[in-house]
Amino acid sequence: MRPPNVLYAQSGGPTAVINATAAGVIQAARAARGRIGKVYAARNGIIGALAEDLIDTGRETASAIARLRETPGAAFGSCRYKLKTPEQDRAQYERLIEVLRAHDVRYFLYNGGNDSMDTAYKVSAIGASLGYEVGCIGIPKTIDNDLPLTDVCPGFGSVAKYVATSIREASLDVASMHTTSTQVFVLEVMGRHAGWITAACGLAAERPGDGPQVLLFPEVPFDEAKFLARVEATVARLGWCSIAVSEGLRRADGKFVAETGFQDAFGHKQLGGAARLVADLITARLGYKHHAAVADYLQRAARHIASRTDVEQAYRLGAAAVRLALAGRNAVMPTIVRVADQPYRWKVGVAELKDVANVERTMPREFIDADGFHITPACRRYLSPLVRGEDYPAYRNGLPDYVRLRNAPVARRLARFDP
Amino acid sequence: MRPPNVLYAQSGGPTAVINATAAGVIQAARAARGRIGKVYAARNGIIGALAEDLIDTGRETASAIARLRETPGAAFGSCRYKLKTPEQDRAQYERLIEVLRAHDVRYFLYNGGNDSMDTAYKVSAIGASLGYEVGCIGIPKTIDNDLPLTDVCPGFGSVAKYVATSIREASLDVASMHTTSTQVFVLEVMGRHAGWITAACGLAAERPGDGPQVLLFPEVPFDEAKFLARVEATVARLGWCSIAVSEGLRRADGKFVAETGFQDAFGHKQLGGAARLVADLITARLGYKHHAAVADYLQRAARHIASRTDVEQAYRLGAAAVRLALAGRNAVMPTIVRVADQPYRWKVGVAELKDVANVERTMPREFIDADGFHITPACRRYLSPLVRGEDYPAYRNGLPDYVRLRNAPVARRLARFDP
Numbered sequence: 001m002r003p004p005n006v007l008y009a010q011s012g013g014p015t016a017v018i019n020a021t022a023a024g025v026i027q028a029a030r031a032a033r034g035r036i037g038k039v040y041a042a043r044n045g046i047i048g049a050l051a052e053d054l055i056d057t058g059r060e061t062a063s064a065i066a067r068l069r070e071t072p073g074a075a076f077g078s079c080r081y082k083l084k085t086p087e088q089d090r091a092q093y094e095r096l097i098e099v100l101r102a103h104d105v106r107y108f109l110y111n112g113g114n115d116s117m118d119t120a121y122k123v124s125a126i127g128a129s130l131g132y133e134v135g136c137i138g139i140p141k142t143i144d145n146d147l148p149l150t151d152v153c154p155g156f157g158s159v160a161k162y163v164a165t166s167i168r169e170a171s172l173d174v175a176s177m178h179t180t181s182t183q184v185f186v187l188e189v190m191g192r193h194a195g196w197i198t199a200a201c202g203l204a205a206e207r208p209g210d211g212p213q214v215l216l217f218p219e220v221p222f223d224e225a226k227f228l229a230r231v232e233a234t235v236a237r238l239g240w241c242s243i244a245v246s247e248g249l250r251r252a253d254g255k256f257v258a259e260t261g262f263q264d265a266f267g268h269k270q271l272g273g274a275a276r277l278v279a280d281l282i283t284a285r286l287g288y289k290h291h292a293a294v295a296d297y298l299q300r301a302a303r304h305i306a307s308r309t310d311v312e313q314a315y316r317l318g319a320a321a322v323r324l325a326l327a328g329r330n331a332v333m334p335t336i337v338r339v340a341d342q343p344y345r346w347k348v349g350v351a352e353l354k355d356v357a358n359v360e361r362t363m364p365r366e367f368i369d370a371d372g373f374h375i376t377p378a379c380r381r382y383l384s385p386l387v388r389g390e391d392y393p394a395y396r397n398g399l400p401d402y403v404r405l406r407n408a409p410v411a412r413r414l415a416r417f418d419p
Numbered sequence: 420m421r422p423p424n425v426l427y428a429q430s431g432g433p434t435a436v437i438n439a440t441a442a443g444v445i446q447a448a449r450a451a452r453g454r455i456g457k458v459y460a461a462r463n464g465i466i467g468a469l470a471e472d473l474i475d476t477g478r479e480t481a482s483a484i485a486r487l488r489e490t491p492g493a494a495f496g497s498c499r500y501k502l503k504t505p506e507q508d509r510a511q512y513e514r515l516i517e518v519l520r521a522h523d524v525r526y527f528l529y530n531g532g533n534d535s536m537d538t539a540y541k542v543s544a545i546g547a548s549l550g551y552e553v554g555c556i557g558i559p560k561t562i563d564n565d566l567p568l569t570d571v572c573p574g575f576g577s578v579a580k581y582v583a584t585s586i587r588e589a590s591l592d593v594a595s596m597h598t599t600s601t602q603v604f605v606l607e608v609m610g611r612h613a614g615w616i617t618a619a620c621g622l623a624a625e626r627p628g629d630g631p632q633v634l635l636f637p638e639v640p641f642d643e644a645k646f647l648a649r650v651e652a653t654v655a656r657l658g659w660c661s662i663a664v665s666e667g668l669r670r671a672d673g674k675f676v677a678e679t680g681f682q683d684a685f686g687h688k689q690l691g692g693a694a695r696l697v698a699d700l701i702t703a704r705l706g707y708k709h710h711a712a713v714a715d716y717l718q719r720a721a722r723h724i725a726s727r728t729d730v731e732q733a734y735r736l737g738a739a740a741v742r743l744a745l746a747g748r749n750a751v752m753p754t755i756v757r758v759a760d761q762p763y764r765w766k767v768g769v770a771e772l773k774d775v776a777n778v779e780r781t782m783p784r785e786f787i788d789a790d791g792f793h794i795t796p797a798c799r800r801y802l803s804p805l806v807r808g809e810d811y812p813a814y815r816n817g818l819p820d821y822v823r824l825r826n827a828p829v830a831r832r833l834a835r836f837d838p
Contacts, residue, residue, distance in 0.1 A: 073591030172492030
């Protein structure tokens, strides 16, 4: 009898290290030869699983899989697609089980954030009721760091390292030129609902006078007068000011600043873009020349400056998911458990998907200082180990030599199905 | 008799490697002990020289100067300040010579771009006429890569490596998600008058299907219909499209697209921001979901991914400037001379400042392909060696450990002067 197969799928926004998790899954499964047959990947996430659009990772060389560990993006394709509940759309679940059955998949590993853990949880429950046993393991991945029950989410540490490094560098730039040029620099970062990435920018400010001096968290309602006073005081003291702003900055009424139809002081309608809004406000009210950067996808794809801690955690959670599956577990997610801050030690734990699904972890208030514009020492203690260590990709012709997989399709066995 | 002193000044926008040039100057001067006395730096560029606000670099440790080589920003401060001609404002030149004389400075090394080479040239001429001999050496520095008579300008290679790496990474991200999320990614880069940085983004596209597929150069008038057709064809072929746009993109009438009062297809007035404009246009006309990033200062401060070639060239031109000064040269600039493309070999040459001042080198037309949206093989041959090699800074607590100098002031000997 041939051993059962694994189906691995990537979900939601890519990170710099989601492929490190994929490498962990594939290498662990290859090492378990005899107990695991094929490792399939769903093309474009759950959509590929529903469409029976599967990839045979066995067609990739060992070297390609090793390089996957240092390649950003989602190598098998990902998607934003939330399954309805089994009550709302039973046909989708039946189709998914049909695909798993057709390809003798007994282990379904779903690598994503909140919505994906919810999907994995639903799938974990439906197999048995449809008469097909499948071990369903969620693997955490999100730059937003907002999953509960894990100390950190793979993907976050590398974004944190990137944004902290970037704003440290840009702050040195603006500090150099403030007497005759730009006084204020603003960097917009991701994290629409949770301020973890904004907080990470604060790591760059280690000594008095270091930038950034002001952080605008999504958790702290934007108080224009207080903010302008803080910027003015900083420029009075140093001659310049460096600011990190979350794309999800909100007003006291809970609306996103960048989506409220808010007009800036020049009377221009804002098209979105928290950084530009904040920067224009400063120039209009305080007269300082500004520059603004929007990191956007650069931040979550920046494998060239990944955190080694993050890469290792991403990789090991992939391998752990395979071990959990082989141990017969279902409806669980491997987690990162922090053992000690300093020196940092961590281990892999396990959480139940039912406790993870649809729970969002925002920044604890004690991580934001009293005036709401910076991080506390407790926050720094939490964040600092997560950005430690470098894990440089190989370079070719001066640029990172990221792998492009063959992604050879698996022959279809079922009728077409349009998700 | 004490040997004469050096005055070194940084000018214009910082780069990731201008401090490597400073390290080259200071280490070469220290090695010439007996022939050179003190190495002073002007605080905030030429303004500090005029204000007699000088820094004694002799107060910095050897280790601090070594770390300067891997620290971005302008460590002594820089400025945007263009001297008038001696005919327009003779008092400024007299003051400058007075400061040099008061501090026994016989070598003035000015590290900057076009305007600065012009300033250095003027200073080189005025010393003799005011009865004070000073050897005036320009040292090239500009991310814009627009100085003539040098194969490349220090600072450019590192920006090139950063933008090419960044758009390669972001392209992998958008390629991962295009079936259900973003189809078009736009990265805005610097280079208002010359497309060198935009061209460097093109290095990321090495294989068919690689991003970026479209480059919008400042040298090529923006043709909206042709551009949209190109984007549409790319999305039809690949499902996604990655675009680099110069902040200085212009219309056929020569006006900057981002500054024309141009309204986008939604009827919103543009506040500036070529990336947002282009991205909004695509969504309005073609219906694709987009993401846009603005690299801004991140690109020119990104010492964490500096090109080793660039760092070495920046450093060696600093050292070469000291050698030229000691050889009694005046009104010259050390240059990079390309000896061979492949394998890349280069040497230091010398140009006359009179031939450099106020000449701007834009991209040759043969570096832009026939349809105006990408680079040619000749351009790739030129650019590729410039991004080669990595030169990572030291890290502490997971972040680059950039040096902050003491910048101890030199005692003033003259009356105040407000430039």
